[in-house]
Amino acid sequence: MLPIDLQILKYLFFEKPIYYYKIRPFINTDIHRELFIQLQEYDCLEVHNKSLLEIDYTIFDLETTGFIPEIGHEIISIGAIRMHGNRICDNETFYKLVNPIRPVTKQTLTLTGLKKEQLIQSDSFLECFKEFLSFCKGSVLVAHPAKFDMRFIQTMLKRWKLPPLNTPVIDSQKLAKFLYPNEKHQLDPLLKKFQIQRRTRHHALNDARMTAELYGHLLEDITSEKNRTFGELKILLSEKTKASNR
Template sequence: MLPVDLQIIKYIFFEKPMYHFKIKPFLKWNIYQSLEETLSLYEKDTRFHQKKLEELDFTIFDLETTGFFPEIGHEIISIGAIRLNGLHACRSRKFHQIIRPIRPVNNQTLRLTGLTKQQLMDASPFIEGFTNFLEFSEGSVLVAHPAKFDMRFLRAMLKRWKLPDYEPHVLDSQIMAQWLLPHVKHQLDPLLKYVGIDKRERHHALNDAIMTAELFQFLLSKALNHKIETLDDLYTVCRNQQKAKQQS
């Protein structure tokens, strides 16, 4: 893989114009126009703020990507998710979508994710995969580990596809872990080991989402024991945790 500075140059002068060219035919698809309308009308459900955490639905999700920097053309190649209702996992409600990338995927990424070139060639474009994810996660709070990375990727992909921004309710299970388990490294693997969650094959979007969901259940239970009752309560402690980290 090229160094990041060379990737930036390559993206600006060669790949960005190519993206615009390759995406252009999709802009006439009905699904694109429907997604554009859905996102332009999207509003957060303000009732979530004061709702009891045990009564909320959560969508715990994970992305597999071709790199760490969506701003220079790295793409989402799969989305995995599972629904929870409070502390209860909806095991029958799982989501896994492979996304067809615009540019070729290097062998290192293929080996890491276990995806094949054929699977990616046969997959749905981003607009279709994201539409399906929106439908799956409707009426829920999104959770990811770390959410900052995954939401940055989703928003960058939407911007690249000339679609409106997406601002759902989001929780970061990594920040929750920093607050509730300050003595444990906050990356996913050490947390899984500490909590005693069976480890599945990593870098598979659905597997990672399921493991993160099991971790989130554990963290949510601990938060409730700390008298955190509503989504607003949880947002407050997470914001305080971020401020404390920035000041340390």
């Protein structure tokens, strides 16, 4: 793999024009217009004063072609599962592969276990994300770490000339850092800590399911002494982040 500075130059001067040329036929199509309206009208939940144990959640995970969406890395699969409070809804799952614009490297295919043929036969980002939004309706999004996944989503939407996703989000990694400041906060150590059954990693639905089980434990711990609201949690995590940056 090229050093990051060369990847940036390669994208800016060679790949970016090709990328936008390939996207152009999708812009202003029916599916593009439908998703544009869906994002504009997406209900931003009023959950500030709602108990964390009474909120509906969508726990989700993305598999991507790299770590930097700003240089053309893409989403190639989305997995999600719904929760009501700390109860996992096993029959409410979502899993879609996304046909990328750029070729996928062998390293990415090996890591995710996906086949090039599977991705080629999959739906476009527009179709997949439209279905994902419908699945998420009426819920707070949760990811581990949400900062990574939401950055990918917002960058992809901008690239496809779509409005940003305006929705409440909880970062389960930030919550774990708040609860267990002296422990490791990546997904794998936390799975071990709570003795959560390990499924095949880097599969979006598997990772979403394991994150959901983890989030159930985090909810139990954060509400054990006080039944906190979403607004209270956001303030706690914000203050923790500010203290860490001092």
